[in-house]
Amino acid sequence: MSSKIHVSATINGDAVDYLCDPRETLLDVLRDRLNLTGAKEGCGTGDCGACSVTLNGRLVCSCLVLGVEAEGQEIATVEGIAPDETLHPLQQKFIDHAALQCGICTPGILVAAKSLLEKNPDPSETEVRYWLAGNLCRCTGYDKIIRAVMDAAAEMREAS
Structure with a gap:
């Protein structure tokens, strides 16, 4: 059993802290720990794009990024596209x-x-x-x- 790692990141413009396992994907962290369920797991291998987010402005498949790699990074998810409840x-x-x-x-x-x-x-x-x-x-x-x-x-x- 591995110990949890503390991560601080900016997600959709908000400072966020979370604990995650070293092998946990960013997708799992977003969905299971932060309740940002817009990104979906379609394939788990980075082939389908259903879990796409931006990491420091770069488009990535969150199923291929570890949650701990988000330390100090800026992440944007689909939930952040229209943060003021108005449709983008x-x-x-x-x-x-x-x-x-x-x-x-x-x-x-x-x-x-x-x-x-x-x-x-x-x-x-x-x-x-x-x-x-x-x-x-x-x-x-x-x-x-x-x-x-x-x-x-x-x-x-x-x-x-």
Whole structure:
């Protein structure tokens, strides 16, 4: 039995402290210790993107990051996309374009899309498809998702 390790991180803009086992994934910490259940475990091997979060602005699969690696880091999850209870334009466009069904992949895709738009507010369709290639969806198909991201990007550009 291993001893718990104290970790201090910033999650969705808030300072957070938690205890975790050395081998516990960030995904498990987020879901089981911090009750941030948006990120989902789809594969546990980093292939599906359902557990995507950003770590210091870099898109990562939280199933491949240890919880202890978050020490001193800044993490953003799907719960942090719209912290003031107002829908983010990406969330609204996913609704408008019916770009979600079962919801397993949606949080990871939203996090990935937001990460893209923060780096490139005017992506081409090819760039959106490339950026989201690490996120698998078995229900909706990708065209509605791509259209929603492109539409949100246009709206966000107009608003700025």
